[in-house]
Amino acid sequence: MVTIRDVSKLSGCSVATVSRVINKSGYVSADAKQAIQKAIKELNYKPNTIARSLSGKKTYTVGLIIPDIMNPFFPEIARAIEDVASEIGYTVLLCNTDDNLQKEKNYIDVLQTKQVDGIIIASYTIDEQQILNLYQDRFPVVVLDRIFHSSNIPAIVSKNREGSYIAVKHLIDQGCKKIAHIAGPFEVYASRERFVGFEEACKKNTCYLPSLISYQNGFHVSHGFDGMNELLDKDSEIDGVFAGNDLMALGALKALNKRGISVPKDIKLVGFDNTSLSAMTIPSITTIKQPIYEIGKRAMNTLLSIIDGKKVEKYVTELDVELIKRESS
Amino acid sequence: MVTIRDVSKLSGCSVATVSRVINKSGYVSADAKQAIQKAIKELNYKPNTIARSLSGKKTYTVGLIIPDIMNPFFPEIARAIEDVASEIGYTVLLCNTDDNLQKEKNYIDVLQTKQVDGIIIASYTIDEQQILNLYQDRFPVVVLDRIFHSSNIPAIVSKNREGSYIAVKHLIDQGCKKIAHIAGPFEVYASRERFVGFEEACKKNTCYLPSLISYQNGFHVSHGFDGMNELLDKDSEIDGVFAGNDLMALGALKALNKRGISVPKDIKLVGFDNTSLSAMTIPSITTIKQPIYEIGKRAMNTLLSIIDGKKVEKYVTELDVELIKRESS
DNA sequence: CAAACATGTGTAACCGGTTACATACATGTT
DNA sequence: AACATGTATGTAACCGGTTACACATGTTTG
Missing domain, CATH: 1.10.260.40 (lambda repressor-like DNA-binding domains)
Incomplete structure (x- = not known):
């Protein structure tokens, strides 16, 4: 050498x-x-970067902690972060934790001993105290898709409530009279927010009925499928469905398909996230677009500001969502 | 500290x-x-891991170079690699290169100065000489989804030719008389292999016609869509289609759908890869399953063997593929 | 003309670990 | 008694950079 x-x-x-x-x-x-x-x-x-890091105290590396890169939400996040990072000579360590507390704890330790310059965390389960410890040690952290109201941890989220509102409004505009919601798990911040947004929209537009909500303990295709069946068994007059995310919307679509119910003729369907999936189905799924790439980008930029010791003026960044109208509504 | x-x-x-x-x-x-x-x-x-690495010469970090984590093939690869890595205390640096030579070159440099213990490369465009340089410097490298026949660079691939053969055989068994192929770009090793496998199967089963192949310069949904339309315009008697991957199969499905051609009644369709997508469409797509996770896992295990200085006995590992029968055929 | 300042360069300590080597003692062997 | 061997520990060099500090020279400035 x-x-x-x-x-x-x-x-x-x-x-x-x-x-x-x-x-x-x-x-x-x-x-x-x-x-x-x-x-x-x-x-x-x-x-030699290692030697440089040892004396210079900077590794030009950040850690990205996510539940699972195979969940279609995260590749785009990872891509955005990596794009920003590589442009200025940073690298990204990929950490999957499966929302498992032990793995999260372990990875946070590893990242600290590897002296990464900062961490971006997207986790539903993570112990708030964990993050708070980092934050109070002045270790640069940014949180994605989640807000800790009790502290000032920088967070990037999108306007989930507003998204739900837009979705319901759209279904009403399309002529729906009885709108159901398939809600994701309440441990997840975004699910809660979307649920609340749905409730608000329904109350304002007088189509709210508690029986029209299916509570799911996950947010994969199967949960949408089960949720849709549950709703149809309860009430046959449903003519609009707002699913908590695109995967569940797809599951719902599959259930409707199986029962011979036509989308969008008989029932109109809206998802959430605008993952690439939603454009690919037949019929394609109307959805609320979260600026996923933008979330990742902002998260990385915010992290970099913190690393550079700049004062963060806005602890919570809320990004706009947008209706993407497709064939399902 | x-x-x-x-x-x-x-x-x-x-x-x-x-x-x-x-x-x-x-x-x-x-x-x-x-x-x-x-x-x-x-x-x-x-x-402090940095200090340790400086004197110990090992960083317990590997680099993963891929074209784009947003391409559905790669999250599973990344996940597999990360799973193996984290289990034994290694971490993974994520590098997206968009098949851009400059970015690849740059990342290889960065990874070397960061003293990673090894690199896993999945790239269609990469300069063979690049990798050869690493290999000859005795820098641990493993290549995915590609073979360099001229050298002994360890590679993990799946049996693409055999997969094509199985796909065509299946279509014939389902009664197809005129089978078309939508081929991905020929720069990509897997595309070439799948094309050759298709040709071989057709010759053996006397359904080969050069006109029944659409050559695409990419492998996304739009290419499948265009390819399908091109084929239908050329020949209206096609009753079976083998697409070079699932994304293109989905595109083909969309084109067929638009023309009111029923799948599988009028035309039967088979994809390749078994990405999660193929199970999600309506109708779901019959496909050839590549053991994607297994590819990633083997790649990482092979890399670890090389890092540990073990002699690699098998330079090319070819993994079995499997027909996943679904609604589209 | 001396003080103050800008420019240019080298020596050596330092970052936080690992490890070769020296040393010391207890025990076993011939 | 002399020597080899196994156990236990510490000192200091080393990994490959960065940088504080000392020092030398040239240029302004009052």
């Missing part, structure tokens, strides 16, 4: 001067600079 | 002894061990 001392020797300058050239810091004469650059090229010298 | 010298002071032992306790190496008396463990606990000491 070529080291800075090799460059120092070949160029006839001291390691300090070489370091100054590499980092464009301090005073260096034109002659020295040239000799050193020549030596660097000749030896194909690349500074 | 608590350092090993703090532990040394508090326990009354030297740093060498503390290090021995941490690493369970060399001789340490029971007394010393106890005192040191007590001190570690009291100070909540965690060894």
